[in-house]
Amino acid sequence: RIMITGALGQIGSELTEKLRGIYGADNVLATDIRNGGEQSGPFSVLDVTNAQKMHDLAKDFGADTMMHMAALLSATAEEKPLLAWNLNMGGLVNALEASRELGMQFFTPSSIGAFGPSTPKKNTPQDTLQRPTTMYGVNKVAGELLCDYYFQKFGIDTRGVRFPGLVSYVAQPGGGTTDYAVDIYYKAIEEQRYTSYIAEGTYMDMMYMPDALQAIVDLMEADPAKLIHRNAFNVTAMSFEPEQIAASIRKHIPEFQMSYDVDPVRQAIADSWPDSIDASAAKNEWGFKTQYDLDAMTSDMLVKLKKKLMHV
Numbered sequence: 144r145i146m147i148t149g150a151l152g153q154i155g156s157e158l159t160e161k162l163r164g165i166y167g168a169d170n171v172l173a174t175d176i177r178n179g180g181e182q183s184g185p186f187s188v189l190d191v192t193n194a195q196k197m198h199d200l201a202k203d204f205g206a207d208t209m210m211h212m213a214a215l216l217s218a219t220a221e222e223k224p225l226l227a228w229n230l231n232m233g234g235l236v237n238a239l240e241a242s243r244e245l246g247m248q249f250f251t252p253s254s255i256g257a258f259g260p261s262t263p264k265k266n267t268p269q270d271t272l273q274r275p276t277t278m279y280g281v282n283k284v285a286g287e288l289l290c291d292y293y294f295q296k297f298g299i300d301t302r303g304v305r306f307p308g309l310v311s312y313v314a315q316p317g318g319g320t321t322d323y324a325v326d327i328y329y330k331a332i333e334e335q336r337y338t339s340y341i342a343e344g345t346y347m348d349m350m351y352m353p354d355a356l357q358a359i360v361d362l363m364e365a366d367p368a369k370l371i372h373r374n375a376f377n378v379t380a381m382s383f384e385p386e387q388i389a390a391s392i393r394k395h396i397p398e399f400q401m402s403y404d405v406d407p408v409r410q411a412i413a414d415s416w417p418d419s420i421d422a423s424a425a426k427n428e429w430g431f432k433t434q435y436d437l438d439a440m441t442s443d444m445l446v447k448l449k450k451k452l453m454h455v
C-alpha cells in the first residue's frame with residue numbers, strides 16, 4: 144500500500160493515477176497540503192513539515208511504500224531559500240523517519256539541479272562533482288546523501304532518480320526553471336506564439352511525463368541486488384534548446400512565432416545545470432528506457448492539450 148506526498152503537484156497528480164491503475168485505487172493514499180477536490184481514491188490533507196501527522200497517516204493506512212513528491216522547485220526555492228530549506232529538507236527527513244519507523248520502501252526524486260557549474264556539462268556522468276549554486280540544488284544533493292544514509296545506516300530501501308525537466312499536460316508545474324518547455328505548448332495552441340524566458344541556445348535535459356512515471360515504477364520494482372547506485376540515478380530522454388522545441392511545434396503549427404525575454408534568475412539557474420546527462424547506470428542497473436523523443440512528445444502534447452483547452 145502506497146502513500147504519496149505532493150499528490151496534487153506536476154508529478155504527484157499523474158503518479159497517483161498511474162499507481163492506482165497498477166496497484167488498485169484503494170491501495171494508494173494521496174496527500175497534499177491543499178485539498179484535492181474529486182479524487183479517484185483515498186486522499187488526506189498533509190503538511191509534510193508535520194512529522195507526527197505524516198507518521199500517523201502512513202501507520203493508519205498501513206503503507207509499505209512512501210513516495211515523497213512534495214517540494215518547492217528551483218525558481219521558487221531561489222526566491223525563498225530559507226522556506227525551501229525548511230520545507231524541502233524538513234519534509235524529506237520526516238518522510239525518511241516515517242519510512243524508518245514503519246519499514247517502508249522509499250522514493251523521492253532528485254534532479255539535474257543537483258549538479259552545478261563545476262560539473263562536466265556534456266554527457267554528465269552518474270558519479271561526478273556536485274557543487275550546485277542554487278538552494279534547490281543544495282536541497283537535492285543533501286537529499287541524495289540523506290537517502291543513501293538511511294539505506295546504509297538503517298537498511299531502508301531508498302531509491303531515487305535525477306529527473307530532467309518534465310513536460311506534461313495534466314497539472315502545470317509551479318516555480319521550475321524548465322517550465323518554459325510546458326508553457327510553450329499551452330501558448331502555441333492559445334496564441335500560436337511564445338515569449339521564452341530561457342535564452343536561445345540553452346540546452347537542458349527533458350523527458351515526457353509518461354516516461355518519467357514508468358521510470359519510477361521500473362526503479363521501484365527493480366531487483367535490489369542489481370542496484371549499485373540508489374540516490375539518485377541520472378535519467379533523461381532528450382536534450383534541447385528553445386529553438387528546437389519551436390521547430391518541433393512548427394511541424395504542426397507552421398505559423399508559430401518564438402520570441403525571447405530572458406529572465407536573469409531562471410537563466411542563471413539553467414546555465415548552472417548540465418547540457419546533457421549520461422543515463423547509462425539506470426539503463427544497466429534497472430533497464431531504464433524511454434518511448435518519447437521531442438517530435439513524439441510534441442505531437443502527443445498538442446493533441447492532448449487541444450482536448451483539454453477546448454473543454455475549458
Ligand code: VAH
Nearest residue numbers: 216217254307319320321
Ligand atoms: C525545475 N522542473 O525546473 C524542475 C526540475 C530539472 C528541473 O528540477 O526546478
